[in-house]
Amino acid sequence: MWTTASAEVFTWRDADGKVHFSDTPPPGVDAKKIRAGTQPGATSASGAAGRSLAEQDMEFRKRQTEAEKAQTKTEQEKKDTEDSKRNCADAKRQLSALEAGQRMSRLNEAGEVIPLDDQMRAQEIEKTRNSVQSWCK
Structure with missing residues (x-):
């Protein structure tokens, strides 16, 4: 049994401009042979669709x-x-602790604990106020 895929198909236009398809063209007509199962121009359309699909995929990946x-930002x-x-x-x-006068100390270069005197406390208060201004915007 012959299937459409193995048959020859011809296409032509009649005098009125209508396109016809048949397995046998009428005599005296300029008919073009096409492969069964495809449409004329299908190859170029699929090539354009393939590029379009690739572009769409690239745009999707970019998005x-x-x-x-x-x-992440x-x-x-x-x-x-x-x-x-924090x-x-x-x-x-x-x-608050510095301004409240709580006893505080710091380590010197030798690792010894030194209690804050008034001058050191004033320096720490100034330094901490700058930190508050910097972090609490």
Whole structure:
């Protein structure tokens, strides 16, 4: 049994401009032989569609990469904000302790504990106020 895929197919236009398809063209007509199962111009259309699909895939990957970068940036900004809030709270606590006159000490270069005198306390208060201004925007 013959199938359409193995049959020859011809196409031609009649006097009215209508396109006809048949396995045998009428005599005296300029008919073109085409492969069964394909349409004329299908190869060029699939080539264009393939390029278009590749372009679409490339654009999708680009959008996906941009979305990942945006998400990473958002997460980093959130982390930075949390760090700033924590540093602000720590600086405010330190400033309150210094201004309240609590006993404080620091380590010197030799690793010895030295209690803060009035001059050192004033320097620490100034330094901590700058930290509060920096972190608590």
